Amino acid sequence: MTDTLLQDMITAAIKAAGFAYIPYSGYAVGAALHATDGTRYTGCNVENAAYPSCICAERTALVKAVSEGRQAFDLLVVATRNGGSPCGSCRQMLYEFAPKLRVVMVDFDGNITADAPLDGLLPLGFGPSSLPPKPNT
């Protein structure tokens, strides 16, 4: 992975945060998810008056990617004003597809606050291999 790619992904995540719909928390999050085929998907958090219906930036990017046929990923950049980390739900959703995903957290100035593999952020994660084989139908 090149420094240029990482920098492009950081820029994309920060830009995506600018689209956040956050009337309740005021906490903007942007995400940029890089698929192994070179495509990139961005997302922002989208809040809702019915709070449980909110969706995070990371899952927005993931769902966009999967819905367009991508299921293999190697880099996620998450941008917040304080370099915050992905929530547990996002870690779990991402673990399904990329347990070894590199997760880079940055603030809005592009400073890296953390850089860790997903399986380090979600130790002993539950994934597809955790399930027993399907019974014959």
Ligand code: ZN
């Ligand atoms: Zn989340």
